[in-house]
Amino acid sequence: MKTVLVIGGGVTGLKASHELAQMGYNVSLVEKEDFLGGQVAKHKYYKLAPDMRLVSEVLDPVIKNVESNSNIKVLKHSTITALSGNAPEFKVKIKNSKGEAEETFGAIVVATGFEHFDPTVKQEYGYSRFKDVVTNAEVEELLNPNGPTKGELKRPSDGKIPKKVAIFQCVGSRDKQVGNPYCCRVGCVVSTKQAIEIKEKYPDTEVFVYYMDMRMFGRGWEELYGKAMEEYEVIFTRGRGAEVTLKNEQLSLRAEETIMDRPIQHSVDMIILAAGQAPGDGTIEAAKILGIKQNEYGYLAPKDDFLSPNESSKAGIFIAGADKGPLDVENCIVEGAAVAAKVASSLK
Amino acid sequence: MAENTDKMVIDGVELVGIWKEFMPSRILYEDVTTEFLDEVKKLPGGSTIARCYQCGTCTGGCTLPEFVDKFNPRGFINLVRRGHYDILVSDYKDLVWKCVSCNRCTHRCPKGVNTQEVVRAIAKFLEDRKVFGKLTNDEAFDEIFMDEVLTDGRIDEVKIVKDFYSKTGRLKDMMSGDQLSLGFKMFTSGRIKLFGGKIKDWKKVSQRLKEELQ
Ligand SMILES: Cc1cc2nc3c(=O)[nH]c(=O)nc-3n(C[C@H](O)[C@H](O)[C@H](O)COP(=O)(O)OP(=O)(O)OC[C@H]3O[C@@H](n4cnc5c(N)ncnc54)[C@H](O)[C@@H]3O)c2cc1C
Ligand code: SF4
Ligand code: SF4
Ligand code: SF4
Numbered sequence: 001m002k003t004v005l006v007i008g009g010g011v012t013g014l015k016a017s018h019e020l021a022q023m024g025y026n027v028s029l030v031e032k033e034d035f036l037g038g039q040v041a042k043h044k045y046y047k048l049a050p051d052m053r054l055v056s057e058v059l060d061p062v063i064k065n066v067e068s069n070s071n072i073k074v075l076k077h078s079t080i081t082a083l084s085g086n087a088p089e090f091k092v093k094i095k096n097s098k099g100e101a102e103e104t105f106g107a108i109v110v111a112t113g114f115e116h117f118d119p120t121v122k123q124e125y126g127y128s129r130f131k132d133v134v135t136n137a138e139v140e141e142l143l144n145p146n147g148p149t150k151g152e153l154k155r156p157s158d159g160k161i162p163k164k165v166a167i168f169q170c171v172g173s174r175d176k177q178v179g180n181p182y183c184c185r186v187g188c189v190v191s192t193k194q195a196i197e198i199k200e201k202y203p204d205t206e207v208f209v210y211y212m213d214m215r216m217f218g219r220g221w222e223e224l225y226g227k228a229m230e231e232y233e234v235i236f237t238r239g240r241g242a243e244v245t246l247k248n249e250q251l252s253l254r255a256e257e258t259i260m261d262r263p264i265q266h267s268v269d270m271i272i273l274a275a276g277q278a279p280g281d282g283t284i285e286a287a288k289i290l291g292i293k294q295n296e297y298g299y300l301a302p303k304d305d306f307l308s309p310n311e312s313s314k315a316g317i318f319i320a321g322a323d324k325g326p327l328d329v330e331n332c333i334v335e336g337a338a339v340a341a342k343v344a345s346s347l348k
Numbered sequence: 349m350a351e352n353t354d355k356m357v358i359d360g361v362e363l364v365g366i367w368k369e370f371m372p373s374r375i376l377y378e379d380v381t382t383e384f385l386d387e388v389k390k391l392p393g394g395s396t397i398a399r400c401y402q403c404g405t406c407t408g409g410c411t412l413p414e415f416v417d418k419f420n421p422r423g424f425i426n427l428v429r430r431g432h433y434d435i436l437v438s439d440y441k442d443l444v445w446k447c448v449s450c451n452r453c454t455h456r457c458p459k460g461v462n463t464q465e466v467v468r469a470i471a472k473f474l475e476d477r478k479v480f481g482k483l484t485n486d487e488a489f490d491e492i493f494m495d496e497v498l499t500d501g502r503i504d505e506v507k508i509v510k511d512f513y514s515k516t517g518r519l520k521d522m523m524s525g526d527q528l529s530l531g532f533k534m535f536t537s538g539r540i541k542l543f544g545g546k547i548k549d550w551k552k553v554s555q556r557l558k559e560e561l562q
Contacts, residue, residue, distance in 0.1 A: 124409065124456060175458040212403045242408025242456065256404030261423050263413040 005105040010038020012321025013111035014062045015336025021071035030078045043137040046144035049193035050220035087316020114322040115280035117172030124243040131157040135275045162269035168241035169211040173276030184276030185326040189221045191274045199232040210241045277326040310339040381431035393465030406453035406463045445471040488515045501547040505540040
């Protein structure tokens with residue numbers, strides 16, 4: 001059977017589909033939204049860390065490769081509803097507005113990605129109580145010239161450009177209170193990138209990052225961090241954001257500057273919450289239908305993290321990308337290619 | 349000029365080594381030890397201290413720093429963990445026990461530390477080491493409280509505070525501006541009364557109680 005079902009049209013699923021099609025497989029790409037590109041497209045990311053490359057330079061070619069390939073059938077607004085059979089003959093029901101139909105595939109790739117953590121549950125941060133407390137995903141959209149504000153960082157309450165911006169790291173990550181003790185792995189570099197973007201556009205706006213550790217382990221990340229401090233005078237303060245209140249109609253944050261042993265209260269115009277990644281409903285749903293194992297946080301669990309990182313607990317079903325745990329775009333593309341190779345070798 | 353900064357030799361003099369002798373040692377504290385951490389861990393409520401990753405959420409949101417300068421739960425934990433016992437005693441022994449048990453820290457700690465309990469455990473750790481003088485604060489308070497109950501059957505707040513401060517030898521502290529104004533506020537808002545009042549025939553009950561206790 002030279003047919004493969006790819007679930008999820010984010011960067012990972014797109015890359016996997018393209019690689020498989022190049023090797024001569026017939027691919028059906030199922031995407032629940034009516035657009036391709038996953039979270040990157042959904043939240044209109046504009047520039048990618050660490051090189052500040054335009055998203056369009058990366059995402060457009062990946063999408064074009066898929067849409068122009070005759071071996072790939074793209075099914076938008078579609079989901080899977082049932083699975084029967086075993087490798088290498090899976091029968092999968094696919095549902096969309098036209099109805100439900102069953103198709104047969106030799107292998108399945110799950111690339112259903114992540115969801116942004118919803119910070120409403122962290123009540124002390126005042127998200128959804130105070131308009132000018134926003135998430136990093138919302139800021140991506142605000143900074144995009146094709147977004148709702150045409151790229152201006154207009155704060156939601158009155159449309160003014162903030163003069164002081166604070167960014168809280170690790171929101172919904174490294175946090176046992178919300179059940180996510182793991183690190184979101186992109187929050188630090190994304191905040192550094194956003195701080196630079198803000199300073200580039202508004203040199204008079206001050207940007208303060210409240211962090212526990214700046215985890216700059218990726219290619220070029222540490223360099224970006226240095227640049228933010230040296231060239232853009234972004235102020236990094238070691239201490240996790242503790243709470244946000246309103247003081248004289250202005251946002252006021254509290255934290256401890258742990259290097260100085262000093263609790264501080266700091267008035268700012270806007271607060272960005274570096275919300276982490278959580279396994280999305282789409283991933284959890286797919287795992288249930290396909291009967292594959294999830295880890296304790298809901299992410300998809302590889303058969304063996306070291307020896308078979310792209311195989312699920314079930315033969316013939318493969319997993320890749322941010323549905324296995326937080327991951328950046330660059331590594332999602334690597335994952336997409338890796339899973340394609342694994343599928344190919346198992347379907348010979 | 350030699351390029352090598354590790355060993356800069358000018359006119360035959362090796363500068364790096366010489367500089368080292370000029371500079372006073374900057375080592376402020378040499379004995380880093382986990383001895384105290386182990387001790388606090390074993391006290392009631394102290395077991396979660398090792399989970400702390402020093403993020404500062406507790407101190408950032410703590411009720412007290414606004415009123416009590418230098419009150420810092422994260423800092424206390426840090427001092428215990430790194431074995432800075434003498435700093436804890438010299439700078440913080442009078443602060444640690446001021447925690448009002450509001451539990452904001454515990455509810456917010458992202459790492460699962462029961463911060464309020466740990467702060468108590470650190471206070472207990474200091475008391476066990478008798479850093480507060482002959483009687484520990486807890487012991488002094490317990491004694492006065494029991495005394496008061498036994499003799500009057502009621503708590504007279506003003507008396508108990510006065511006795512507590514005098515027993516711990518700190519009457520001067522009680523007369524400090526912030527304590528007085530706090531007392532005044534509590535009085536005007538009806539939280540405390542000036543006189544405790546008496547209970548009828550308390551003598552008899554008191555007698556029985558004393559016998560029971562013996
Ligand atoms: C605020 C923010 C900024 C970021 N900026 C950067 C950056 O600058 N640089 C960088 O390298 N990384 C960045 N990232 C990380 C990046 O977003 C991820 O690496 C990437 O989106 C993951 O791609 P993916 O394809 O694995 O998952 P996703 O992008 O989540 O795509 C998954 C797709 O699957 C679909 N799907 C889900 N479930 C189903 C289902 N059951 N059926 C059908 N379809 C389904 C979804 O609709 C989605 O289209 C950022 C992350 C955040 C949170
Ligand atoms: S990547 Fe940074 S922001 Fe995200 S959880 Fe890790 S340390 Fe926190
Ligand atoms: S909030 Fe918890 S982890 Fe953070 S410093 Fe306080 S006790 Fe430690
Ligand atoms: S319980 Fe004590 S240490 Fe914790 S926030 Fe309240 S006053 Fe501060």
